[in-house]
Amino acid sequence: MRFTFGILLCSTLLLTAGCGSGEDALEGASTQPNDFAGSKNPVDDFSSGSTGDSTNAGGLETNEVRITMEVPDGVSSTGEPTRRNLRIVQPDRVSVYYTNTALQTLGEPPISTRTDSEGFTIIEFTEGLPLGPDVIIEAVYGNTRMRALAADADRDVKVNPFSEYLVRNTLSNYTPGEFQAILDCVADANGELCLNKYVWSTLADQVHDFEIDIPSGADLQDALALLAARGDFARYVSAMADYAVLDESSSGKISASSADYNSVFLGIELDQTFLEPSLVDSGQWGVRTAQEEVLEDANGTGYVYPALTLTSFDAFNIRVTSLANDIPYDREALIHQDGNNFFVRGSEDWERNTHSSSPGAATLLEDTRLLAGRALFQSITGRGSSKIIGWTRNPYYLNAFTSLPVDETTGPDRVISGYFSAGKAIELEAEGDQLRRLGTLEDQYLSVLEINLLRKEGFDSSSLNGRNYNILYLATRFSDGASPMAIETGLGQWQIDSGTVNQSQTFTTVQRGNAGGVATDNTGTRTDDWTLSSRTSRLSTKDEDIGRLNLDITTASGDFEQPDIGIGASTPDGTLMAFNLDDSPMGDGLLIAAEQTVASAPSTGQFRLQGVALGLAPDTNRLRHFDNALLTIDSSTTATFSPISLTSSHSVSNETVTTPELHEDPDIALTYTQTGDGRVRFSAGNLELEGFHTGSQDQFFLRFRTTEASEEQVGLVIATRLP
Incomplete structure (x- = not known):
């Protein structure tokens, strides 16, 4: 649960104050004694502002770790129950050894061991805590043997099926040369700090933040098979293992010391709900959109705006880019019960929530890709009420596009990024000053699109006047009427004149009727004018225009009012805008506007494709998240789509929702057409990707549309250039 990268950043700050050798300070941060006593079981201690994994690191001396072995209950029914349906047991024996890509035992590092007052094995690494993947801790209980990397950011090293999966499915996939390069990075063999050595402590820690329950009665092999079948977990581990191969030359930094961004955030979720007794096991669509949050106390009123912060450090040859985000959001849901009964749960039914993470280091690759393993904080709603809910979110691998400064x-x-994060809603019970986990209320599978646009104090929205834009949107509407579920996606053009948006749009609506049938209408048009205005932000020191915008139907909303269509933001130069649609005529969703360009579309290059598609069939709902798929531009008229997706499906009649499955489908040859002013179309049979590119030729924003048998799929994807 502890973030090594966060400690690293604090250490870097200390370095700039002149605390001596940079390497000594960095190494010293990980060897601070822990003064908190007593063990903690996460079942008994749900807290916001932390990840799902708790720590049992009290009473440890410098360079010591505690070993906590967790086994499936098919291995032991007598151990202490903990989260993920595992049980804490004391191992029969523990060993520590060096290893290689063949997972051989290569001798023991310098260690000493002891047993604490509660029976846990404590290991001291007398020459310092390991940072690389070549040191293994192995624990045996009966006939069950499991391993973990010693390089865990949390000094309470969990040895369980998650750590065993990590050991089995990473080290053996490296060539000896790659493994040696990783060890060279850990040792700073080239005489320069290699930040990617901290990937291993992050990865070893974050696998324990995944909220994946091991079935009752499972043994170790059953548990490992389950984890291998969880596409999101397996994909995360694989991506982080690839990330670890990058060397110190990849650890770039942003050009500014700090940069703040306005965040536009869309989350589309497909869930299984157990919250309401009469609707248990039903499937559920959900949509999350970023909001401003007003905080009031005796000292006054404050505003929290959806935001990302990038911070760069450059001291003693250490190059670090850190990122942290905080995005308040509202949620709406549509429950789809067997028999085609539908129940809307609007934003008024859910307390405003937050999607946030702590500062953590990332790799800036060739100034165009921001790479990191990210762990999201838990949150709590309903404090003081009869229904306290804890919200968990699984880690994800961030592969974001960044523009050249x-x-x-x-x-x-x-x-700009797209990512997938499953999670849970969990009922909590107050027990003294702690919150104890009870039952699961929802299993959630969430696809996210996040567009972060640089803030600029003194932004003048009149700079957008006289300019032409291509626009694209995706929105959902939930209702109790004849069409409970509608997905609308549109394309068009804007001309902005003195704050008036003259527009021409065409849109497609895919909807499910209240009898369960699915229909598609491709004939929608929209030509009415809208109103665009600046939305002043209330900062800690003053009110300021920082690039936030209102989008209304007619009259411009006030700075602290809810606009008719949505709240958005612009880049400082006005070339890209994005809006969260909120109770708009189209529904709740995301709208993107990029300035039209006379530049031709790219004729070569590879583009990372991320985004979401929603599928509706007579007895099925499907969420399809494109997880770092690939779009290759082969020529000015042809392209290749290499789909990689995480998919969850809801069977209405069976009342089941599948966990995320990884699909790596065959390449699709596309016809590539330019239609002028930056507009493009990719097509192959029923598949169509239509939208536009930016003038810099490194971003595509595209509507996704296809029909597979009786299933209609529609969505929004973003493709950004790879180095």
């Missing part, structure tokens, strides 16, 4: 003092003007 305009100069050495300015950060990238955009950070």
Whole structure:
């Protein structure tokens, strides 16, 4: 649960204050004694502002770790129950050894061992805590043997099926040369700090933040098979293992010392709900959109705006880019019960929530990709009520696009990403000053699109006047009427004149009727004018225009009012805007506007494709998240789509929702057409990707549309250039 990268960043700050050798300070941060006593079981201690894994690191001396062995209950029914349906047991024996890609035992590092007052094995690494993947801790209980990497950011090293999966499915996939390069990075063999050595402590820690329950009665092999079948977990481990191969030359930094961004956030979820007794096991669609949050106390009123912060450090040859985000959001849901009964749960039914993480280091690759393993905080709603709910979110691998900065003092003007994070809603019970986990209320599978646009104090929305834009949107509407579920996606053009948006749109609506049938209408048009205005933000020191915008139907909303269509933001130069649609005529969703360009579309290059598609069939709902798929531009008229997706499906009649499955489908040859002013279309049979590219030729924003048998799929994807 502890973030080594966060400690690293604090250490870097201390270095700039002149605390001596950079390497000594960095190594010293990980060897601070822990003064908190007593063990903690996460079943008994749910807290916001932390990840799901708790720590039992009290009473440890410098360079010591505690071993906590957790086994499936098919291995032991007598151990102490803990989260993920595992049980804490004391191992029969524990060993520590060096290893290689063949997972051989290569001798023991310098250690000493002891047993604490509660029976846990304590290991001291007398020459310092390991950072690389070549040191293994092995624990045996009966006939069950499991291993964990010693390089865990949490000094309470969990040895369980998750750690065993990590050991089995990473080290053996490296060539000896790759493994040696990783060890060279850990040892800073090239005489320069290699930040990617900290990937291993992050990865070894974050696998324990995944909320994946091991079935009752399972043994170790059953548990490992389950984890291998969980596409999101397996994909995360694989991506992080690839990330670890990058060397110190990849650890770039943003040009500015700090850059703040306005965040536009869309989360589409497909869940299984157990919250309401009469609707147990039903499937559920959900949509999350970023909101401003107002905080009031005796000292006054404060505003929290959806935001990302990138911070760069460059001291003693240490190059670090850190990121942290905080996105308040509202949620709406539509429950789809067997028999085609539908129940809307609007934003008024859910307390405003937050999607946030702590500061953590990332790799800036060739100034265009921001790479990191990210762990999201838990949150709690309903405190003091009869229904306290804890919300968990699984880690994800961030592969974000960053634009080239305009100069050495300015950060990238955009950070764009798509990612997948499953999670749970868990009923909590107050027990003294702690919150104890009870039953699961929802299993959640969430696809996210996040567009972060650089803030600029003194932004003047009149700079958008006289400019033309291509626009694209995806929105959902839930209702109790004849069409409970509608998905609308549109394309069009804007001309902005003195704050008036003159537009021409065409849109497609895929909807499910209240009898369960699915229909598609491709004939929608929209030509009515809208109103665009600046939305002043209330900062700690003053009110300021920082690039936030209102989008209304007619009259411009006030700075602290809810606009008719949504709240958004612009880059400082006005070339890209994005809006969260909120109770708009189209529904709740995301709208993107990019300035039209006379530049031709790219004729070569590879683009990372991320995004979401929603599928409706007579007895099925499907969520399809494109997880770092690939779009290759082969020529000015042809392209290749290499689909990689995480898919969850809801069977209405069976009342089941599948866990995320990884699909790596065959390449699809596409016809590639340019239609002018930056607009493009990719097509192959029923598949169509239509939208536009930016003038910089490194971003595509596309509507996804296809029909597979009786299933209609529609969505929004973003493709950004790879180095």
